[in-house]
Amino acid sequence: MARVLTPRAEDFPRWYQDLIAKAELADNGPVRGTMVIRPTAYAIWERMVSDMDSRIKAAGAENAYFPLFIPESYLKREAEHVEGFSPELAVVTHGGGKQLAEPIVVRPTSETVIGEFMAKWVDSYRDLPLLLNQWANVVRWEMRPRIFLRTSEFLWQEGHTAHASFEDAKAYTLKIHHEVYERHMRDLLAIPVVVGRKTDRERFAGATSTYTLEAMTGDGKALQMGTSHELGQNFARAFEIFFSSDSGTRELAWTTSWGTSTRMLGGLIMCHGDDNGLRLPPLLAPTQAVVTVVKTGVEDAARSLYEDLVAAGVRAKLDDRVDTAFGRRAVDAELKGIPVRVEVGPRDIAAGNVTLVRRTDGSKTPVSIGEAVGAVTAALEADQKGLYEEALSRREARTVDVATLDEALEAAASGWARIPWSAVGVEGEALANQSAISVRCLYRPDGSVPASQDEPDLIAILARSY
Amino acid sequence: MARVLTPRAEDFPRWYQDLIAKAELADNGPVRGTMVIRPTAYAIWERMVSDMDSRIKAAGAENAYFPLFIPESYLKREAEHVEGFSPELAVVTHGGGKQLAEPIVVRPTSETVIGEFMAKWVDSYRDLPLLLNQWANVVRWEMRPRIFLRTSEFLWQEGHTAHASFEDAKAYTLKIHHEVYERHMRDLLAIPVVVGRKTDRERFAGATSTYTLEAMTGDGKALQMGTSHELGQNFARAFEIFFSSDSGTRELAWTTSWGTSTRMLGGLIMCHGDDNGLRLPPLLAPTQAVVTVVKTGVEDAARSLYEDLVAAGVRAKLDDRVDTAFGRRAVDAELKGIPVRVEVGPRDIAAGNVTLVRRTDGSKTPVSIGEAVGAVTAALEADQKGLYEEALSRREARTVDVATLDEALEAAASGWARIPWSAVGVEGEALANQSAISVRCLYRPDGSVPASQDEPDLIAILARSY
Numbered sequence: 001m002a003r004v005l006t007p008r009a010e011d012f013p014r015w016y017q018d019l020i021a022k023a024e025l026a027d028n029g030p031v032r033g034t035m036v037i038r039p040t041a042y043a044i045w046e047r048m049v050s051d052m053d054s055r056i057k058a059a060g061a062e063n064a065y066f067p068l069f070i071p072e073s074y075l076k077r078e079a080e081h082v083e084g085f086s087p088e089l090a091v092v093t094h095g096g097g098k099q100l101a102e103p104i105v106v107r108p109t110s111e112t113v114i115g116e117f118m119a120k121w122v123d124s125y126r127d128l129p130l131l132l133n134q135w136a137n138v139v140r141w142e143m144r145p146r147i148f149l150r151t152s153e154f155l156w157q158e159g160h161t162a163h164a165s166f167e168d169a170k171a172y173t174l175k176i177h178h179e180v181y182e183r184h185m186r187d188l189l190a191i192p193v194v195v196g197r198k199t200d201r202e203r204f205a206g207a208t209s210t211y212t213l214e215a216m217t218g219d220g221k222a223l224q225m226g227t228s229h230e231l232g233q234n235f236a237r238a239f240e241i242f243f244s245s246d247s248g249t250r251e252l253a254w255t256t257s258w259g260t261s262t263r264m265l266g267g268l269i270m271c272h273g274d275d276n277g278l279r280l281p282p283l284l285a286p287t288q289a290v291v292t293v294v295k296t297g298v299e300d301a302a303r304s305l306y307e308d309l310v311a312a313g314v315r316a317k318l319d320d321r322v323d324t325a326f327g328r329r330a331v332d333a334e335l336k337g338i339p340v341r342v343e344v345g346p347r348d349i350a351a352g353n354v355t356l357v358r359r360t361d362g363s364k365t366p367v368s369i370g371e372a373v374g375a376v377t378a379a380l381e382a383d384q385k386g387l388y389e390e391a392l393s394r395r396e397a398r399t400v401d402v403a404t405l406d407e408a409l410e411a412a413a414s415g416w417a418r419i420p421w422s423a424v425g426v427e428g429e430a431l432a433n434q435s436a437i438s439v440r441c442l443y444r445p446d447g448s449v450p451a452s453q454d455e456p457d458l459i460a461i462l463a464r465s466y
Numbered sequence: 467m468a469r470v471l472t473p474r475a476e477d478f479p480r481w482y483q484d485l486i487a488k489a490e491l492a493d494n495g496p497v498r499g500t501m502v503i504r505p506t507a508y509a510i511w512e513r514m515v516s517d518m519d520s521r522i523k524a525a526g527a528e529n530a531y532f533p534l535f536i537p538e539s540y541l542k543r544e545a546e547h548v549e550g551f552s553p554e555l556a557v558v559t560h561g562g563g564k565q566l567a568e569p570i571v572v573r574p575t576s577e578t579v580i581g582e583f584m585a586k587w588v589d590s591y592r593d594l595p596l597l598l599n600q601w602a603n604v605v606r607w608e609m610r611p612r613i614f615l616r617t618s619e620f621l622w623q624e625g626h627t628a629h630a631s632f633e634d635a636k637a638y639t640l641k642i643h644h645e646v647y648e649r650h651m652r653d654l655l656a657i658p659v660v661v662g663r664k665t666d667r668e669r670f671a672g673a674t675s676t677y678t679l680e681a682m683t684g685d686g687k688a689l690q691m692g693t694s695h696e697l698g699q700n701f702a703r704a705f706e707i708f709f710s711s712d713s714g715t716r717e718l719a720w721t722t723s724w725g726t727s728t729r730m731l732g733g734l735i736m737c738h739g740d741d742n743g744l745r746l747p748p749l750l751a752p753t754q755a756v757v758t759v760v761k762t763g764v765e766d767a768a769r770s771l772y773e774d775l776v777a778a779g780v781r782a783k784l785d786d787r788v789d790t791a792f793g794r795r796a797v798d799a800e801l802k803g804i805p806v807r808v809e810v811g812p813r814d815i816a817a818g819n820v821t822l823v824r825r826t827d828g829s830k831t832p833v834s835i836g837e838a839v840g841a842v843t844a845a846l847e848a849d850q851k852g853l854y855e856e857a858l859s860r861r862e863a864r865t866v867d868v869a870t871l872d873e874a875l876e877a878a879a880s881g882w883a884r885i886p887w888s889a890v891g892v893e894g895e896a897l898a899n900q901s902a903i904s905v906r907c908l909y910r911p912d913g914s915v916p917a918s919q920d921e922p923d924l925i926a927i928l929a930r931s932y
């Protein structure tokens with residue numbers, strides 16, 4: 001069979017681009033850096049949104065919607081924040097046929113406008129914590145775009161909360177980070193992530209602490225899958241989010257923000273994809289099983305099996321397009337990552353069998369028609385775990401424990417380096433950056449997230465990244 | 467009790483504005499014409515989206531996402547379209563710190579960019595119909611903004627489809643209009659709508675037919691709740707959406723588009739609201755029943771009832787904020803339109819009762835605790851129908867059958883005028899427009915939608931509108 005995609009080992013970024021095009025996941029938009037998310041990928045995104053949204057609501061946050069347009073002056077109120085974003089802004093100068101008196105920025109994130117409204121809505125400690133989330137598009141002008149990973153416009157959720165104390169803000173940030181983000185990625189996306197703290201150098205503009213979730217891609221690089229920030233009182237001060245305390249004093253609130261985006265679609269492809277295309281964790285797959293009519297004559301048997309699968313709660317599709325070559329349909333299902341194919345052919349049916357083809361390992365197993373539904377559901381269950389285990393094994397295999405910066409830089413050329421942070425330090429970090437290697441995160445020996453980069457005994461992950 | 471809102475009869479627009487502020491539904495954004503949708507209103511919008519999205523998917527369309535930014539040149543390709551939108555555009559001239567070579571328009575709608583991609587994706591008649599839908603924000607600069615009804619940015623779904631024939635395009639447009647939009651509004655929003663055709667004068671820029679759904683507001687005006695358009699081959703020609711037919715010829719596709727937006731939230735308020743606030747149809751209400759602890763001492767009984775309601779599938783909340791005055795909490799629940807309040811007070815409980823308060827009519831009924839769950843579910847079912855019936859009765863009462871344009875203009879000063887279209891005509895329409903009265907739609911005597919405004923015996927609805 002002719003090769004469908006550039007093999008990963010040959011050129012991983014090219015493989016990624018090929019896969020996105022041939023699996024019909026997305027296209028480049030007409031304005032440089034923007035993307036069109038096609039139905040196949042959007043259906044996956046919808047399932048991510050649904051799961052993430054439920055978890056966010058279970059954590060107590062409510063959804064709201066804030067404007068796309070922000071007065072330029074808002075961004076200037078928090079000095080570090082504007083510095084972080086100004087090279088990335090898209091600016092509207094004309095509206096309604098006229099030049100505007102004040103230029104308007106298309107939101108790169110909504111900290112500032114939400115800060116403004118929190119100040120209006122928060123009066124007393126009884127109004128706290130104020131836990132808001134928003135699903136929206138944001139714009140950050142991108143010089144080196146890559147679909148899903150870095151696009152000038154992307155879709156995301158951004159949580160913004162205000163609290164009465166530092167401790168409450170910190171606890172909520174970590175709750176979101178672990179209970180919402182880490183579990184979503186582990187349990188739905190089947191992606192193992194290292195949870196840690198960003199160094200001061202890598203921290204979000206305006207934050208006092210940034211936490212990250214780092215996944216390993218198929219070529220051994222790191223991908224930041226989501227971040228959560230403690231903003232201290234920086235934004236509260238800039239936007240005057242005050243509250244009267246239990247004892248009647250006027251206090252400044254503590255705020256947080258946290259986000260995940262369509263970048264997770266890129267992470268999904270880069271983590272689970274193989275040389276034949278995408279591989280989707282069954283819980284996330286919009287179509288979990290496709291029943292394929294190999295040749296005409298077995299349509300009834302195929303339809304009956306399809307109906308049994310649907311009745312058993314499997315998200316199944318029937319592919320009876322016999323006027324399209326069987327091989328082409330099989331390649332297409334593999335490209336799109338459908339976890340299980342059930343091939344129904346005349347010879348198999350004559351023997352009372354169908355063929356179960358698993359996307360994860362390409363295995364083809366004859367199964368009696370009566371046992372097909374059970375075999376499909378068992379395969380789906382096994383594959384959800386299997387993809388996670390496979391990704392975890394790869395990460396372990398490609399992570400090298402090292403003791404010196406030089407060793408770390410060498411290891412990070414082809415995988416992750418795990419090293420005592422004390423052996424790197426801020427100077428080593430700057431040096432690593434010169435080789436396009438960064439400190440992805442810091443964590444404690446017990447795996448928990450440190451309160452500062454100055455804690456003793458911290459472990460650092462160094463890697464190249466997307 | 468002090469009046470909470472300006473009464474509708476005194477100043478309807480002011481009542482609307484008061485309600486939105488006091489029920490904490492939305493705020494004006496910092497950029498003129500934009501809005502902040504607060505959690506109370508956003509939760510209603512989420513339920514609208516969920517219902518509408520299911521119906522759209524059941525009609526066969528798939529969701530996708532197209533870019534916010536559109537090259538200015540795209541809009542110019544379809545002459546009528548650009549003419550319709552140019553005074554409303556927001557234009558980005560700077561990105562990434564530089565002036566852009568070509569100005570970029572923030573999408574006022576996505577016909578043009580979707581047309582561009584349809585041309586890429588459609589090859590043969592086998593690719594048709596191509597049925598796409600998008601949930602997105604769009605921007606149309608608004609000189610006289612009113613929250614939900616006319617805002618510079620709003621949220622909507624926009625469907626865009628391409629078909630092999632005029633007949634198929636027409637049938638699909640009407641399917642969406644009747645089976646998706648009309649049923650969503652009738653069955654979920656409890657809003658009766660008149661379905662008809664827009665006159666040539668009121669038609670969407672670039673369309674060959676525009677269909678509308680018109681609701682009557684509490685002050686007897688009309689509100690366009692959604693529109694569906696046949697675009698003929700106008701956009702297909704401008705964007706070169708060709709396909710090879712069954713017989714091998716090269717043909718131009720027929721396209722449609724259809725949209726509903728956060729404007730429906732405005733329609734909901736204006737249709738069902740009363741002088742005490744919003745009234746929500748139970749199927750749409752995020753909270754269907756609130757169990758209110760009147761005074762401390764009955765918390766256990768209240769919580770037990772609350773749990774029974776949840777177990778019975780009612781979206782219930784427990785309000786045990788006894789440190790806030792009972793009256794204030796009752797006013798707040800009324801403002802927000804929660805369909806049923808179950809008041810649990812010490813005296814009632816001593817008699818084995820609770821008090822059931824219905825938002826639709828303000829009725830207060832003592833109910834024994836054992837029968838409370840059944841009484842609540844019965845009330846919810848009755849209120850969904852009741853709100854629809856009430857709106858329909860008001861519409862009938864405030865619609866006057868007239869025979870001449872003069873009579874129509876008089877009737878439309880305080881309600882709707884129903885008149886033979888032949889008694890109005892294009893000249894009468896222009897005359898009516900001078901009095902801020904418009905032809906809302908045309909329909910046939912049997913209620914169906916005409917294929918052109920030149921059909922005989924058409925009926926016209928004339929009204930003022932929001």
